[in-house]
Amino acid sequence: MSYPTVGESEHVGCEVCGSVVRGQAIRGSCIVDRCERCGHIVRDLDRCPADHRDLAYGGEPTLDRIRLDLTYRELVRDGVPPRVFEVGYGAGSMLRRFLDAGAEVAGVDPDQLGVRVDEVVRARGDLRTGGIEDASRLPGDQDLVYGIHVLEHVVDPHVALRSSWELLRPGGRASFITPAGDSSGLDRYGAAWWMLEDPTHIRFFSAESLSRAAAAAGFVDIEVRRLLLDSLSVDAASLARAVRPGARPRGVLGSKPVLAAAVASVPFVVAQRLVAQRSRPTLQLIARRP
Numbered sequence: 001m002s003y004p005t006v007g008e009s010e011h012v013g014c015e016v017c018g019s020v021v022r023g024q025a026i027r028g029s030c031i032v033d034r035c036e037r038c039g040h041i042v043r044d045l046d047r048c049p050a051d052h053r054d055l056a057y058g059g060e061p062t063l064d065r066i067r068l069d070l071t072y073r074e075l076v077r078d079g080v081p082p083r084v085f086e087v088g089y090g091a092g093s094m095l096r097r098f099l100d101a102g103a104e105v106a107g108v109d110p111d112q113l114g115v116r117v118d119e120v121v122r123a124r125g126d127l128r129t130g131g132i133e134d135a136s137r138l139p140g141d142q143d144l145v146y147g148i149h150v151l152e153h154v155v156d157p158h159v160a161l162r163s164s165w166e167l168l169r170p171g172g173r174a175s176f177i178t179p180a181g182d183s184s185g186l187d188r189y190g191a192a193w194w195m196l197e198d199p200t201h202i203r204f205f206s207a208e209s210l211s212r213a214a215a216a217a218g219f220v221d222i223e224v225r226r227l228l229l230d231s232l233s234v235d236a237a238s239l240a241r242a243v244r245p246g247a248r249p250r251g252v253l254g255s256k257p258v259l260a261a262a263v264a265s266v267p268f269v270v271a272q273r274l275v276a277q278r279s280r281p282t283l284q285l286i287a288r289r290p
């Protein structure tokens with residue numbers, strides 16, 4: 001795949017592998033900085049503005065519940081871990097599932113969305129406010145540390161991954177879900193790609209850069225998967241943004257017709273993802289502390 005080159009970036013090098021990063025124009029007059037070696041993308045809002053949304057995604061209840069179900073099932077594939085830590089727990093919905101299943105729960109969240117946290121989780125969980133990179137004296141010896149759509153937001157992904165590693169007991173597992181910068185969505189939709197709507201999405205990992213970043217943090221048994229059923233609304237949302245660009249302070253999924261189109265398109269989206277792995281917009285990192 002080739003892109004028009006817009007000159008070398010002012011960045012010193014790729015934040016993951018240190019290699020040369022080049023600015024690349026994508027459809028819709030937007031430039032992203034992509035690493036020549038590992039495909040990692042850094043997004044500078046001046047060169048690739050979000051254009052639409054003021055805040056990070058607050059969520060759409062039905063879609064969020066489906067995502068929560070699927071992600072939870074994936075996380076407890078090998079049984080419910082006794083001690084669980086969430087990086088970016090938001091409203092605490094996922095921690096609540098673990099709590100109800102008998103796990104001890106903890107987490108850290110910058111409270112960027114200003115959401116109300118589940119009261120049971122607040123009462124029984126060990127919750128901290130802040131970013132994982134600046135939180136200190138977090139509870140260690142965790143069996144599972146996970147983050148759902150957080151690595152694309154954090155100030156320093158290396159610190160976030162290393163801090164997660166430190167929270168785990170030896171043999172403990174980490175799981176991080178993040179948008180795929182090497183999926184076909186960015187090329188197909190360009191600036192209209194829904195993952196760019198959120199101005200706090202400041203980087204997009206490729207499968208390779210995610211795997212490299214995990215290795216650099218000390219993880220072993222690293223596996224990166226492309227998820228079949230995550231972010232099912234991304235195509236409908238991206239199409240709506242492409243067809244009618246413009247400011248949408250509540251986000252494109254704030255529109256009922258777009259949401260209905262997203263729901264209606266699910267069978268087609270899944271069918272496409274089954275035949276074309278690269279159309280899957282989300283990566284999942286699974287790794288272990290040795």
Ligand SMILES: [Zn+2]
Pocket residue numbers: 014015016017018019035036037038039040209
């Ligand atoms: Zn790189």
